[in-house]
Amino acid sequence: MRNLVLGLCLTVLFVLGALVSFVWTPYDHAALEIANKLKPPSLAHWFGTDHLGRDILSMIMVGARTSIAVAIVAVGIGIGLGVPLGLLAAAKSGSLLDEVIMRSNDLIFAFPSLLIAIMITAVFGPSAVNAIIAIGIFNIPVFARVTRGAALSLWTRDYVLAARVAGKGALRISVEHILPNVTNLLIVQGTIQFSLGILAEAALSYVGLGAQPPTPSWGRMLADSQTLFMLAPHITLFPGFAILLTVLGLNLAGDGLRDLIDPKLRRGAR
C-alpha cells in the first residue's frame, strides 16, 4: 500500500506539472537568454539554465507533456489492437487463428521498439509520431499475451458456460463477460507499459529518432547536455531525475495496484 501511495504521488506530481505547463511555466520554455547560459540552480531559476539560457524547470514541465502524450498514445495503440487480438485468440483457443496471432506476436517481440523506430525513421524521418508508432507496435503483443492468458482461464468459468448455454456467441461473451474481468489486469499492465513508454521515448529522443526541436523532450534535453555536462552537471541531472522519478512512480504504482488486485501476492512481498 505504501508503494501505491508513493507511486501515485510521484505520478500525479509529473502529470500536474505537465498540465500546469499549458497555462503557466516559470519562464517561456523557448526563450533564449544567452547572457544567462549554464547558470546553476538559484532562486530565480530553481533548476538553473541550459546552454542557450533557457529555464530548465520550464523545459522539464513542458517536456513532461511530450513524454506523457507519447506514452499514453503508445499504450492506447497497444490496448486498442492487442486486447481484441488477445480476446480473439482466447475465444478461438487451439485454432489456426490462435496460432497465427500468437506466432505473429512472437515475431513482433523479436523487434525491440528501437529497431522498429529505426525502420520507421529510415522511411519517414524522425518525429514524435514515429516514436509513438514504434513504441505502440511493441506494446501490441504485450497486451495480446496478457489478455489471452487471463481470458483463457476465464473461458473455463461457470458463468461463461451459462452464457454459452443462453446462446451467446464468442464475440458477445468476450465483450460482455471476459473483457470486464480482465480490465484490472490491463490497468496494471498499462501502468507498466506507460513507464516503459516514457523510458523508450526518452531513449528515442536522445538518439534523435523521437521528438524534434522545437518540441521539448526530456530525452532531447539529455542529448543537448551531452557535450556540456562536464561544465554544468545540473543540465544533465534534472532531466535525468525527471525521467527516473516518473518511471519509478509508475512502477511503484503498478506494483501497488497489482498487490491490491491480487492479495495473494501481498503477504510474500514478491
Added chain:
Amino acid sequence: MLRYTVLRTGSLLISLIVASLVIFFTLEVVPGDPASFMLGINAQPETIAALREELGLNLSPWARYVGWVTGLVQGDLGVSYTYRTPVAEIVAERLVISLPLAGYALALTILIAFPVGIWAATRRGSVADISVMGATQLGIAIPNFWFAMLMVLVFAINLRWFSAGGFPGWDEGFWVSKKALTLPAISLALPQASILARVMRSSLLDTLDQDYIRTARAKGLTKGQALRGHALRNALIPVLTIIGLQFSFLLAGAIIIENVFFLPGLGRLVFQAISQRDLIVVESVVMLLVFAVIMVNFLVDLAYSWVDPRLRGRR
C-alpha cells in the same frame, strides 16, 4: 527431444523468413527511390536511371528480395550506397565492438543478478531484502544512457579511472579495449541486472516453498545444501527465459549506449546510415539484430527444454 528440436527449427525458419519480408518491404519498397535520394534533387534523369540500373533497382521487388536473401545466406549483404564498400565488411568492423559489448554486459548482468537475487531470497522480509528490492526498483527506473553520463562524470572526469569515450581497437591489447568497454557495459547491465535479480529472487522464493525442499531439509540437509542441490536448478527456468529476452534489450541498448561513449559500433553505423539514406546498410543491420534475437530465443527454448523435459511436449 529430436522431434521438439525439429519443430522448433521449423518455427525458427518461418520467423526468419517473415522477419526478412517485413524488413525488406518496409525499407525497400515504401520509401521510393534510393537512387534519387543518393544523387539529390538536382540530379539528371539519365544519371538516376544509370544508378538505378547499377544498384539493380529496375528489377521487380520480389526479384530484389530473393537476391537480397540469397546474398544474406551467403554472407553477401550488398554494397553500401554511400561508402561503396561491401556492407558485410563494414558490419564486421563494427560488430567486433557491439557484440563484445553486449556479451560483456550480459556477463555483468548475470554476475550481479544471481548473487543479489539469491541473497535477497534467502533473507526474505529482512531489512537487507527490502533494501535490495528498493535498489532494484531504482535500477529498473533509471534510463541507462543517463546512468552512463553520470558514470562518465564520476569515473572518467572526476576520478579519471576510465576514458570518457572512444575505442582504442583490439590491436591495442585485450585489457586496454576491455577497459574502454567497461563503463558502457556497466551502464547497459544495471537495469537488466535489476530486473533479473527480482526474477531470480521471486523464482527462488517459489521454489523454496515447494514440498521437495521441505523433504530435503527434513532429510537433514542444511539450508545451503538444499538451496544448491535442489532449489537453484529448478528456479533457473524462468530466469533463463528472461535472460533470452534481455539479450535483445542489450543489443538494442548497446546501439544507444554507443552514442554516449562515441563507440564506433553497429549503433553509430545505423544512425549514420539513416542520415545518409543508406538503406541497404540499415536493412542489413536491422536484419542482423533481429536474426540475433530470434536465434538467442531459439537457443533458450532448446536450453530449457533440456533443463526441464516436461516442456518438450508442449506446443
